[in-house]
Amino acid sequence: MSEPTKLNTALFAPCGMNCMVCYKHLGKRPCPGCLSEKQNKPEHCRTCKIKECTQAKGIGHCFACGDFPCGQMKALDKSYRTRYGVCLVEFSRIAAEQGIEALLSAHHKQYGCPDCGGIISLHDGDCSGCGKEFPLGRRRMQK
Secondary structure, three states, rough: OOOOOOOOOEEEEEOOOOOHHHHOOOOOOOOOOOOOOOOOOHHHHHHHHHHHHHHOOOOOOOHHHOOOHHHHHHHHEEEHHHOOOOOOOHHHHHHHHHHHHHHHHHHHHOEEOOHHHHHHHOOOOOEEEOOOOOOOHHHHHHH
């Protein structure tokens, strides 16, 4: 998968995850992102309690909630910090303060493959274009 030419704010999940750098979105059968209703998504994304909560409250993202970060968000964030070395609460705060586009632009630079222009998965450090492995996500945390 080559580097996208335009940032897609619809790929910014309510929890602060940028679906553009998700291993499922970058896979052979790309997931359309958290906010899509299409079925080509992991089960945990289709039944996400955080997404259901934001929809019930009529807000687009957790950072717009007066309870942010709530217990569910803190639990997911702890999992992401432990498993992948990233902080979804921080991603959300950046998006709230600087705008979603600013966060996605920073991720576009951070997760862009310097060799082929593909996107490097936040989860496992694999480049979607050339397959090169980078010390990100699980690879960084295993060291």
